Each structure stands twice: as structure tokens, then as C-alpha cells.
Amino acid sequence: MLYAGVPVALLLQLTNPAHVKPQVVPGHDVFAASAAPPEVVTLFHNACYDCHSSETEWPWYSYVAPVSWFVVGHINDARRALNFSEWPHDDPQRARKKWSHVSDELESGGMPLTSYTLMHAKARLDGPQRQQLIKWAKDEAQRLAAGK
Ligand code: HEC
Numbered sequence: 001m002l003y004a005g006v007p008v009a010l011l012l013q014l015t016n017p018a019h020v021k022p023q024v025v026p027g028h029d030v031f032a033a034s035a036a037p038p039e040v041v042t043l044f045h046n047a048c049y050d051c052h053s054s055e056t057e058w059p060w061y062s063y064v065a066p067v068s069w070f071v072v073g074h075i076n077d078a079r080r081a082l083n084f085s086e087w088p089h090d091d092p093q094r095a096r097k098k099w100s101h102v103s104d105e106l107e108s109g110g111m112p113l114t115s116y117t118l119m120h121a122k123a124r125l126d127g128p129q130r131q132q133l134i135k136w137a138k139d140e141a142q143r144l145a146a147g148k
Contacts, residue, residue, distance in 0.1 A: 030085075048112060054083065106137065
């Protein structure tokens with residue numbers, strides 16, 4: 001009885017979902033050929049790219065069921081909503097909408113997710129950093145709306 005959990009835990013590992021690792025195409029990234037200051041690029045990378053890009057750094061626990069089901073599902077959802085590695089450079093109106101969603105999420109404090117920043121200190125944004133990203137996102141949305 002005491003050891004019954006061990007084989008079950010091992011069998012559970014056969015249920016690990018696939019970790020999708022899409023190829024990163026440099027020109028498709030949101031900041032390819034962008035005038036964004038390096039601090040802005042770094043902050044977005046640190047705070048968002050593990051979930052909203054094809055450059056996810058999968059932590060070890062993301063390979064261990066049942067946590068893996070949660071983490072993999074979460075990242076698939078996050079990428080579907082917003083993938084900075086697959087930016088619609090050819091569709092300025094879609095890009096504009098994405099930037100306004102980004103500024104909304106940053107303003108409401110919904111993103112980055114607290115469940116993530118608790119464990120990933122480098123993803124935490126202090127007040128001025130958050131303001132800097134909001135300003136960048138809003139300015140980009142305006143620039144795209146103006147067709148520049
Ligand atoms: C730990 C993973 C994680 C991190 C880190 C993260 N997000 Fe998200 N994000 C998600 C998930 C999951 C969703 C929800 C997808 C869905 O709606 O199914 C989401 C949704 C969004 C959406 C879409 C909301 C909408 O209206 O559709 C935006 C915009 C967004 N995130 C922006 C950001 C920004 C900007 C950052 C960095 C500052 C960030 N996220 C960091 C996981 C994350």
C-alpha cells in the first residue's frame with residue numbers, strides 16, 4: 001500500500017503532453033526592425049516571452065505530470081492569444097489591436113500572471129517599468145492607427 005503511489009506516479013509520466021517548440025523566424029518577431037529602446041525589448045522578453053512567444057524556456061517541472069498538463073495547456077492558450085514571435089507585420093490593424101490588448105492587460109495588472117511572477121523574479125515589473133511598457137504599447141497602437 002505504502003509504495004502503491006510510486007508506479008502510479010511513474011505511469012502518469014507517460015501522459016506528458018508534447019512541448020511544442022516552434023521554429024523561431026527572426027524577421028517575424030514583434031521587435032524585428034523595431035525602433036523600441038533596448039530596455040523595452042528586454043522587459044517584454046523577461047515578463048512575457050516565456051508564455052507569449054515561440055522562445056519558451058520550459059522549466060523542469062513542466063515535464064512532470066500532472067503539472068505538465070497545466071503548464072503546457074497554459075502556454076498553448078497564451079500563444080494562441082498573443083505570440084510575439086509571430087507578429088502580424090503585414091496587417092497593421094491586427095497589430096494595432098494586439099498592442100491595445102497589451103496595454104489593457106498591463107494597465108489592469110492582469111499580466112504578467114501573478115502565479116508566474118511569484119516564481120520568476122525577473123518577470124516582475126515595478127511601477128515605472130510597467131508604465132514604460134504601457135506607454136510603448138499605446139504609442140505603437142497610435143502609430144499603427146495613423147498608418148505610419
Ligand atoms: C505564465 C504565462 C504568462 C505570462 C508570463 C504572460 N501571460 Fe499573457 N496570457 C497568458 C494566458 C494563459 C492568457 C490567456 C489566453 C486565453 O485567453 O486563453 C494570456 C492572455 C494575454 C492577452 C490576451 C488577452 C485578451 O484580451 O485576449 C494579452 C494581451 C496578454 N496575455 C499580454 C501579456 C503581456 C503583455 C505579458 C507580459 C507583460 C504577459 N501577457 C505575460 C499567460 C501569460
